[in-house]
Amino acid sequence: MTEKVLSLKKREVVDALLQGRNGSPSDAGHAFAPVNIALCKYWGKRDSELNLPINSSLSISLDRLGAETTVTPIDSPRDRFFLNDLEVDLEDDAGRRVADYLDLLRPSPAARYRVDSHSDVPVAAGIASSASGFAALALALNDLFGWGLERRELSILARLGSGSAARSVYDGFVEWHAGQRADGMDCFAERIDAEWKDLRIALVEISDSPKPIGSRPAMARTVETSRLYSGWPRRADEDIGEIRAAISGRDIERLGAAAESNALAMHATMLDSRPPILYWKPATLAAIEKVWHLRDDGSAVYLTMDAGPNLKLVFEKTTRPQVEAAFPGARIVAPF
């Protein structure tokens, strides 16, 4: 019963977005969407069906690292979903989420699609592949059906699949506005008009063992049980202001310090949850110490972490040798 009511909310949003969009469908739709790393994190939902966040967030997209997706209409009783050329069972979590998403958008109940997605995202490095995955799927469907949606609308559409996918419809720096409306029509991401050629992001893998808890339930438990969480939304707002100013001044110390502090604060709210949520491994702490030692030695390297044990480092091109020496296995990306 609840399920039905909830999915109606999503459908209403889709109807509003697609009203009057009678484009000309192609034979296939195709799109790429990048992975994004949040510098100010998305943590906590005000609406879990529409993936409306409690706080605004700000991310950097990782250029060509992401998902490339093709959607083709097929004559079949069921959809088919291939990830890196391997078919995913639609009964699996990942498969079901894709099929549910297609349910929202297929023009007739009997229409079926084949989704082919290629992702060079190192899943093991703890990068949310669902963000680039759903962003690429939304963009590919827009291409297939010829809706001609604006980026903001595509951001909303991608969000219905996965919250942070709202940010992956853009490259560069992206701000995702929390908005206030119950239907989320003011809850979309926008590109920040700034390039930072020397900026680098390193992906440091700590562990690829399964997480103790997924990020969706972790977020929900934090909002429900953490008594320190009440301070988070305002903190996130302040952090975004700080990060925006740092971007505008190309100030790596300011950017890094704000991003690192924001990530640690998110993990603090998890630690305060009941039962506690702790994604860190002993090796996570060793890596954190290593980053702080680099800083003590004068290198402007900062860390951020998502709902997992792995680190992402933020620094500038000039510091690359120090990062490579300390983290030989890290993958380094130039976002611009």
Place this chain on the structure above:
Amino acid sequence: MTEKVLSLKKREVVDALLQGRNGSPSDAGHAFAPVNIALCKYWGKRDSELNLPINSSLSISLDRLGAETTVTPIDSPRDRFFLNDLEVDLEDDAGRRVADYLDLLRPSPAARYRVDSHSDVPVAAGIASSASGFAALALALNDLFGWGLERRELSILARLGSGSAARSVYDGFVEWHAGQRADGMDCFAERIDAEWKDLRIALVEISDSPKPIGSRPAMARTVETSRLYSGWPRRADEDIGEIRAAISGRDIERLGAAAESNALAMHATMLDSRPPILYWKPATLAAIEKVWHLRDDGSAVYLTMDAGPNLKLVFEKTTRPQVEAAFPGARIVAPF
């Protein structure tokens, strides 16, 4: 200038406590005070000179583990302080704190004292020796001068030396009331009338290397810079209620869960500080994981941590074999 004004505040409290207390001094004063482990932590001061806390706290004293102190008047131009038979330089931090404390209480400016303190507290296990140390000193001075102070007054007197010393003037479970008065005369500890024969505390040493930051500046930085800290005082109040109920029902699961959650929340506020405060070592995380695995296996073992990398475990006698097997080096104490 500030220093002088501040020390006047302490002196006023002492004058109020000792007014009309013209006891009969002995040749020597002697007292023992136990170490205490907070189950609901003291974190944040509303007055740093009088050591008035922002939140109430609740602890368990560790029976015969603590400080035994003798104070003797001496004919000397300066005080002398011996810790475990080794003389401590009065210019050292620890020595200066003792001399400053004696300054507050000597009956005439020229009176000098020898303080002999023996402590079997494993300092390396991250136990605040200053709590039992200042409690024993306050009690020994009360014995020496024959003031005949009540325990509540002794709790206030001990607090002037070290905040958590307010709790170490009692054995068993102790609640330290934050109070509201500016002079702190309503900020004292009381014994909770409950015994728990089967309760056990284990001290797990992770590291004896110097801390990156002392607990006093760490506390101050948290209050000044953590934006999640605003949720802490109310959380602590709720945790105390929960812990009190658990003690009254001798409910180890309830006691342990509340104490563990409270400790993690305190560390969460540190993590949220700028710059972040992180006392954990990689081995700390490994020990936390070990405790959680014990619980997954059905053993009611819970952890608490203070401003350091070490763990204290809370459990009942029946679980002792599991704790000893998992933490062979731990020192296990029966508080009652």
